Amino acid sequence: xxxxxxxxxxxxxxxxxxxxxxxxxxxxxxxxxxxxxxxxxxxxxxxxxxxxxxxxxxxxxxxxxxxxxxxxxxxxxxxxxxxxxxxxxxxxxxxxxxxxxxxxxxxxxxxxxxxxxxxxxxxxxxxxxxxxxxxxxxxxxxxxxxxxxxxxxxxxxxxxxxxxxxxxxxxxxxxxxxxxxxxxxxxxxxxxxxxxxxxxxxxxxxxxxxxxxxxxxxxxxxxxxxxxxxxxxxxxxxxxxxxxxxxxxxxxxxxxxxxxxxxxxxxxxxxxxxxxxxxxxxxxxxxxxxxxxxxxxxxxxxxxxxxxxxxxxxxxxxxxxxxxxxxxxxxxxxxxxxxxxxxxxxxxxxxxxxxxxxxxxxxxxxxxxxxxxxxxxxxxxxxxxxxxxxxxxxxxxxxxxxxxxxxxxxxxxxxxxxxxxxxxxxxxxxxxxxxxxxxxxxxxxxxxxxxxxxxxxxxxxxxxxxxxxxxxxxxxxxxxxxxxxxxxxxxxxxxxxxxxxxxxxxxxxxxxxxxxxxxxxxxxxxxxxxxxxxxxxxxxxxxxxxxxxxxxxxxxxxxxxxxxxxxxxxxxxxxxxxxxxxxxxxxxxxxxxxxxxxxxxxxxxxxxxxxxxxxxxxxxxxxxxxxxxxxxxxxxxxxxxxxxxxxxxxxxxxxxxxxxxxxxxxxxxxxxxxxxxxxxxxxxxxxxxxxxxxxxxxxxxxxxxxxxxxxxxxxxxxxxxxxxxxxxxxxxxxxxxxxxxxxxxxxxxxxxxxxxxxxxxxxxxxxxxxxxxxxxxxxxxxxxxxxx
Numbered sequence: 001x002x003x004x005x006x007x008x009x010x011x012x013x014x015x016x017x018x019x020x021x022x023x024x025x026x027x028x029x030x031x032x033x034x035x036x037x038x039x040x041x042x043x044x045x046x047x048x049x050x051x052x053x054x055x056x057x058x059x060x061x062x063x064x065x066x067x068x069x070x071x072x073x074x075x076x077x078x079x080x081x082x083x084x085x086x087x088x089x090x091x092x093x094x095x096x097x098x099x100x101x102x103x104x105x106x107x108x109x110x111x112x113x114x115x116x117x118x119x120x121x122x123x124x125x126x127x128x129x130x131x132x133x134x135x136x137x138x139x140x141x142x143x144x145x146x147x148x149x150x151x152x153x154x155x156x157x158x159x160x161x162x163x164x165x166x167x168x169x170x171x172x173x174x175x176x177x178x179x180x181x182x183x184x185x186x187x188x189x190x191x192x193x194x195x196x197x198x199x200x201x202x203x204x205x206x207x208x209x210x211x212x213x214x215x216x217x218x219x220x221x222x223x224x225x226x227x228x229x230x231x232x233x234x235x236x237x238x239x240x241x242x243x244x245x246x247x248x249x250x251x252x253x254x255x256x257x258x259x260x261x262x263x264x265x266x267x268x269x270x271x272x273x274x275x276x277x278x279x280x281x282x283x284x285x286x287x288x289x290x291x292x293x294x295x296x297x298x299x300x301x302x303x304x305x306x307x308x309x310x311x312x313x314x315x316x317x318x319x320x321x322x323x324x325x326x327x328x329x330x331x332x333x334x335x336x337x338x339x340x341x342x343x344x345x346x347x348x349x350x351x352x353x354x355x356x357x358x359x360x361x362x363x364x365x366x367x368x369x370x371x372x373x374x375x376x377x378x379x380x381x382x383x384x385x386x387x388x389x390x391x392x393x394x395x396x397x398x399x400x401x402x403x404x405x406x407x408x409x410x411x412x413x414x415x416x417x418x419x420x421x422x423x424x425x426x427x428x429x430x431x432x433x434x435x436x437x438x439x440x441x442x443x444x445x446x447x448x449x450x451x452x453x454x455x456x457x458x459x460x461x462x463x464x465x466x467x468x469x470x471x472x473x474x475x476x477x478x479x480x481x482x483x484x485x486x487x488x489x490x491x492x493x494x495x496x497x498x499x500x501x502x503x504x505x506x507x508x509x510x511x512x513x514x515x516x517x518x519x520x521x522x523x524x525x526x527x528x529x530x531x532x533x534x535x536x537x538x539x540x541x542x543x544x545x546x547x548x549x550x551x552x553x554x555x556x557x558x559x560x561x562x563x564x565x566x567x568x569x570x571x572x573x574x575x576x577x578x579x580x581x582x583x584x585x586x587x588x589x590x591x592x593x594x595x596x597x598x599x600x601x602x603x604x605x606x607x608x609x610x611x612x613x614x615x616x617x618x619x620x621x622x623x624x625x626x627x628x629x630x631x632x633x634x635x636x637x638x639x640x641x642x643x644x645x646x647x648x649x650x651x652x653x654x655x656x657x658x659x660x661x662x663x664x665x666x667x668x669x670x671x672x673x674x675x676x677x678x679x680x681x682x683x684x685x686x687x688x689x690x691x692x693x694x695x696x697x698x699x700x701x702x703x704x705x706x707x708x709x710x711x712x713x714x715x716x717x718x719x720x721x722x723x724x725x726x727x728x729x730x731x732x733x734x735x736x737x738x739x740x741x742x743x744x745x746x747x748x749x750x751x752x753x754x755x756x757x758x759x760x761x762x763x764x765x766x767x768x769x770x771x772x773x774x775x776x777x778x779x780x781x782x783x784x785x786x787x788x
Contacts, residue, residue, distance in 0.1 A: 125193075126154060126203065137161060137267075138171065142206060145190070152190060156201035168200055174267045175202040177243060185234035187254065187262045208257050213250035217347065224344040225377075225403060227253065230261040232337055232403075236396040239330045242272045246328065248336035249315050250343065268310055270328065313359040314349035315339040318387055321363035331389040334399055338384025338392075341403075345378050346371040350385060376406045412453035416462055419445035423466050439470035464490045472497065480505045528640040534627060537562045540635065549619075549642055551597035569593035569618050581625060581636070590623045594640070620647040661685055670768040672749075674702070676725055676761060681705060687768050690747065692739025710736035710744055724753045725761045734771040746771040 161167040317335035353359035423442035471486035487498035528546035599617020670687030713735035720731040736744040751766035
């Protein structure tokens with residue numbers, strides 16, 4: 001049932017439902033039965049404060065009577081130093097209405113304040129610093145705990161309620177509820193005590209921050225959703241412990257300066273227990289079958305606030321406003337979470353009225369304030385606030401899943417927007433240079449969006465549109481196979497455009513069959529291809545890649561002889577190529593240099609290609625050629641691969657290696673490696689020089705190397721190598737090594753192992769240099785030995 005369409009019939013149904021609870025009068029019935037109470041509520045403004053009616057107001061049995069003092073034997077006595085005056089309110093016994101606020105110093109209370117005596121003691125455990133807030137039953141102070149030297153918050157039962165058994169019982173129960181909840185999003189309770197005057201109080205973590213209601217309007221929807229999910233985690237945990245909060249609202253959530261979000265004020269919490277205790281607590285009568293009436297339907301037994309009906313009217317679920325305690329279950333908290341979500345989205349609480357009584361009426365009838373907000377989140381909020389609990393989310397987990405689904409859908413939509421900007425950029429400067437990349441990235445983003453949210457219709461529509469445009473572009477580029485695949489992926493494989501591409505594909509296949517012996521030259525292959533008549537060297541065909549590589553137009557190349565084109569940079573290399581081809585009938589990977597159009601083999605100048613790009617005039621190439629028969633005439637089929645970049649990289653590497661050798665010599669630094677699997681040692685040129693070993697002798701193997709180490713240093717070297725091989729430990733050590741002349745040289749070596757994925761050492765490498773004079777001998781983990 002939609003909460004925005006709650007009818008008079010719905011209100012009557014819930015009134016009847018509340019009266020079915022044996023002995024439970026409706027909250028509205030109670031209010032209207034007491035003219036003074038009704039008038040008082042009609043005069044109260046709607047200020048989002050908690051409304052609580054206790055047992056005497058509702059004429060209910062107090063299930064907690066006699067329990068308060070019986071449980072207080074476990075409560076320790078603590079001395080408290082009070083500075084200044086404290087508020088000690090007295091209840092208005094005519095209406096017994098409490099406006100409870102956990103920590104808001106501006107909260108409205110139906111109490112009067114009288115000064116209390118000032119108590120001072122040098123050995124007091126707690127020293128009160130200032131008042132943080134007050135409610136109808138308790139006052140919250142900032143305090144300093146002497147033993148642990150920390151700032152805490154203290155909630156103290158009002159002095160005029162100190163002798164009231166039911167008030168003490170509810171206060172104790174609230175403390176024990178908080179103490180039983182060990183969750184990062186629930187305020188931690190430190191201590192439950194009674195002071196030297198018999199007043200109950202408990203200390204809890206003090207949050208350096210403010211309540212959520214003071215920030216909710218200034219935060220973004222995403223920030224508020226993150227906080228709401230943390231609150232939901234705390235409530236989900238409470239439900240797993242059999243607890244229902246009943247008063248969830250932003251005011252009861254504390255936000256710390258460092259990102260904390262903590263649920264507070266558990267004074268109205270109730271516990272789900274067995275049906276027998278529920279029946280005893282509610283005073284249910286036996287039914288016709290001898291069992292307690294409704295015992296199997298509403299397994300609730302109230303704790304602390306067992307006879308307290310209440311909540312915050314601006315957020316209340318209908319069953320709360322109707323006072324139907326036995327109808328309250330975990331779905332009531334789901335309703336309250338939905339109310340907070342509604343406030344996040346609309347900026348207003350779910351229920352309103354000109355006064356507090358009208359607000360309670362709105363909650364009882366589940367009249368939700370109208371809003372123009374649309375979307376998944378508002379739908380989730382309204383479902384959570386459904387009039388019938390059976391129409392709500394069945395658990396907090398379902399409610400959380402709905403919010404997370406929305407976030408997933410948002411991410412999916414974000415990917416769709418990125419894809420649209422990629423495929424159809426509005427800024428000319430952001431148009432990619434490669435249209436293929438433009439379409440492929442857009443298509444990939446849309447596939448990712450659908451992977452997150454398969455039902456995203458916008459993503460599906462945009463994917464089809466992207467694939468169709470990509471298909472048309474590919475067809476224009478002659479990429480017919482890709483074009484056909486895209487048409488089929490978009491579900492347009494039988495469209496007129498796809499049929500044209502299919503006919504072009506068939507025509508191309510026929511051409512390929514007729515030119516089977518050399519067709520590979522003239523496809524979209526990236527390698528350049530030439531077909532040359534063997535008898536005179538005339539060029540018969542050149543593919544687009546070849547024309548692009550050499551910088552010629554087709555009519556400038558086809559029909560001309562190779563000798564007249566001056567393509568070969570070195571005539572001697574051309575003679576060697578022809579000789580090898582004549583002898584073997586084929587040549588593979590023949591390396592030479594070609595000259596681009598407009599360049600000279602004598603001067604390696606840059607030339608401008610058709611696209612405006614400057615490239616070297618002389619390039620390194622690999623030629624592979626075969627003699628084939630085409631149309632009864634012998635032809636030379638050649639492919640040309642530009643390897644200029646590779647050769648340049650090789651030349652740069654060779655130059656770098658040469659510089660490295662020079663730098664090593666200048667720095668007196670050698671390098672070495674050891675392969676434990678192959679048992680081989682490799683030295684750099686400088687390492688040979690430092691060790692005084694003739695490079696013609698080659699590197700020593702491990703055993704020979706160890707034999708060259710001074711006997712006094714050998715064990716340290718062996719130990720360092722074994723630790724590197726077996727434990728992957730790096731090392732640094734000084735040792736003396738015998739050179740070819742029989743003299744010992746003092747050397748410093750640093751070694752580092754290389755491990756495979758299984759943690760085994762597959763190589764040890766390091767550096768070598770002349771050892772500095774050093775007589776220290778560190779621990780074996782970092783061996784340093786100097787020569788004597």
